[in-house]
Amino acid sequence: MERARDGMNDAHIIIIGTGWAGISAAHSLLEQGVPPHLITMLERAPHPGGRAFSFADEKRGLTLDNGQHVLLGCCDQFARLLSQLDIRDAYRLQPLLDIPVFCDGTWGRLSSKRLAGALHLLPGLLTYAHLSPLERVRLLRVAPSILRPNVAALDSISFGAWLRQNGQTDRAIGRLWDLVGTAVLNGHADEVSAALAAESFRMGVVSGWQQARLGLFTRPLGDLATEAITKLQGLGVEILFNTAVTELQIRNARVTGVRLRGGDMFAAETVVAAVPHDALLRMLPSRWRDDDDFAKLQSLSWSPILNAFVLYDRPVMRQDVFASMELGGMFVFNRAALLGLSQYAGRWLSVSISAAHSHRGSEADELARKVQSALAAALPEARAAQIQTCKLVWQPHATFLARPGSWSARANPTTSVQGLLVAGDWTNTGWPASLEGAVRSGAAAVEARLEPKLSLTS
Structure with a gap:
């Protein structure tokens, strides 16, 4: 798997991860004129998307996202990437920000x-x-x-x-x-x-007002990531699934490639690690984990999100989205209506509960009952309807937790290892953990590749 190394555009580049940070990095490399055959993306999972993927509900055959993501009008780089990859009908923006809010039996807005x-x-x-x-x-x-x-x-x-x-x-x-x-x-x-x-x-x-508009996805997240990866493959980028990187190869403070599960080596002069912070730490040789650029990552922790997909026997919801103060705060989406599935419109709902630490110890049946009760409190039609399916989906590692002091713990694109760049929504983008942050991080890593690091430590 050796590649030619006669200059910047002849140096083989590995991108670890096919989430939106990795997708953005690959696209940015192509924009900079890197020949596509010199770019290889390695993904340990059998599918792209990172922490924004979809899967089928075995009982009903409906496509579920592992979490309900949204955009805002200010997410211009994610929108730009979708446009440049010709990914259409991915989302729609509200004409104006408009979120009904249910609290203590009454509605506000x-x-x-x-x-x-x-x-x-x-x-x-x-x-x-x-x-x-x-x-x-x-x-x-x-x-x-x-x-x-x-x-x-x-x-x-x-x-x-x-x-x-x-x-x-x-x-x-x-x-x-x-x-x-x-x-x-x-x-x-x-x-x-x-x-x-x-x-x-x-x-x-x-x-x-334009930046504040809520953007609601109208296609499953997994479909968008798959289409993006297919476009990159069509342009000549090599993408290998079910290919786990176990260790970064570093010699004399310079990255030389990666070691794969099973022991195979893959040489490269540039590696973009578009993976979560804890995955990056595991890939580093032990000698480098205490380096200043990487040791600070140990202070970053995870925050979970609980998602519930509820299917009723009749329509119970008319609006696209609403928020409720129940269960510590939740957002409810009319998933079928957003995806254009008219037979399930108003019946198939997606519930997202962020920062769901307090629910981690609850049994699944108990949580399902609490979600159903919270929906019935806000939606009168749900009180008489029968629930056909209630599927709970946990994301224990949904996002990093932005604790006080975490701003300085987030990594910059360049590191003290020459040729090793990092990307991901947890890096120092100035944005919260989001698809927009992931896309910006991938582009920032590639931009940093053109700018030599002013000082390196070994």
Whole structure:
């Protein structure tokens, strides 16, 4: 498997992982003029997509995603990648942000207007039914800091502590900031960095009505990843599935290739490790795990997401999506309607519960009953309907947990090993863990390949 090594464009490049970070890296290499036959993608699973894949429900034959992902209008690089790979009809954006919210038996609404900048949120927040008039006015105290967050100063404290410093009550935090923030950051307000939370709200919510629109996928995630990989293969990129990398080969502080399960060696002068942070640590020779660039990754931990796919015998839901304060906060999607499956529209729902640590010890039957009860509380039609299927899908390693101080723990694309680049939604993209962050990380790794690292440590 040796490749020619007579210059940058003749050096063989390995990309470990076929998630969206790896897909983005491969596409970016092609954009930079790297011949496709010099690019090899290695994937340990039998399918692409990383942590955003699909599978079939054996009982009903319906295609389930391992987690319900969404986009915002600000996710421009993911949208660009889909366009350049000619992947069509992947999602649709709401005309304006509009999310019904169920809480304590009543409905409210998070919505925006076509107004400039952060003003697009003002009418909706000042009429948000789940906050008192005083709590709505106090929201304005947070606005200046979110418009220009001081990342260095805010990373040391939790989002919840910072919100309280800015006059937000626990009720306002739970009914607004935590409801939205947990869906974005997969961590509750008292668990996550105020820096990343404020920056995420700035980019995705307050920067304008177009950026804040919710994007809902209209095709299974696995189909999108498969189509992207097929396009790359058609362009000449080599992609090997069921091929696990067990160790990175490093000599004299320079990557020389990878060792595969079974002992085979695969030589390369550049390796893009588009894998989770803990997988990268396992691939490193033990001598390198204490290196400054990699040791900090040990402080990153995981946060789980619980997903439930519920099929009723009749339509119970009319809207595309709504949020509920039940079960610590959940988002409910009219999955069949979004996918265009008219026979199941309003009957087949997808429920996503982020930062689901508190539910990890519960039995599956108990969790299913809680999900069904939460849906029945919000949807009157569900109370008389019969449930035909309730499938729970855990993502124990859904995203990294953006704890206070985690900003500096996220890796840069370049490392102290020459030729070893890292990508993934957990890297230092400035974004929360998301498909957009993954795509940006892959492009950033390839861009860094053209810029020599200023200083290397061995």
